[in-house]
Amino acid sequence: MARKNQKAPWEEEEEIIWVSxxxxxxxxxxxxxxxxxxxxxxxxxxxxxxxxxxxxxxxxxxxxxxxxxxxxxxxxxxxxxxxxxPEPIQAALDKVRNKHSQATAVLHKLEALRDRVVEEGDSAITDVMELYPSADRQRLRQLARQAAKEKKAGKPAKAYREIFQVLKELNEEEF
CATH class of the missing domain: 1.10.60.30 (PSPTO4464-like domains)
Structure with a gap:
């Protein structure tokens, strides 16, 4: 005599997932x-x-x-x-949130590059030329010398900010 609770061996058992x-x-x-x-x-x-x-x-x-x-x-x-x-929507939202972080990181890299240009001079300008071939070497040298003079004299850092703007424009052209 067969039991009532047993399933036939050829029937697959479905796993039931209980959610509270x-x-x-x-x-x-x-x-x-x-x-x-x-x-x-x-x-x-x-x-x-x-x-x-x-x-x-x-x-x-x-x-x-x-x-x-x-x-x-x-x-x-x-x-x-x-x-x-919701996964594609969440992914797109994460991408929008992360855009700000990426932009901030790029600006920090450009600031570090500007500091190197002012402190190291020609060797850092050579690195800038490798990264951005369309850069104006003569203008960067002139701004680097001017920024060093301003720093030494204790004047406002006008050339220092201008170097950053030049690097920022070069970076925007690249992308």
């Missing part, structure tokens, strides 16, 4: 927070995000609303986010 209510609510809150961050972005930046039409329209509406209407709209955005894959 708390976990589901936390996931929904995370999606709503992602939606809130999207609402905080400018429309030009949002245009680059992979959003469905409904979601993009809901975000545009939430940007116009205030107080209670905005809160309800954010909840609606959270509801819409449940039916969309």
């Amino acid at each position: 209510r708390t976990e589901m609510k936390n996931d929904m809150e995370d999606l709503q927070k992602l939606g809130e961050e999207l609402v905080g972005l400018k429309p030009a930046v949002l245009a680059k995000f992979p959003l469905t039409e409904d979601l993009a329209e809901a975000i545009a509406d939430a940007q116009r609303f205030k107080n209670e209407a905005r809160r309800r709209q954010l909840q609606y955005i959270g509801k819409l986010m449940r039916f969309v894959d």
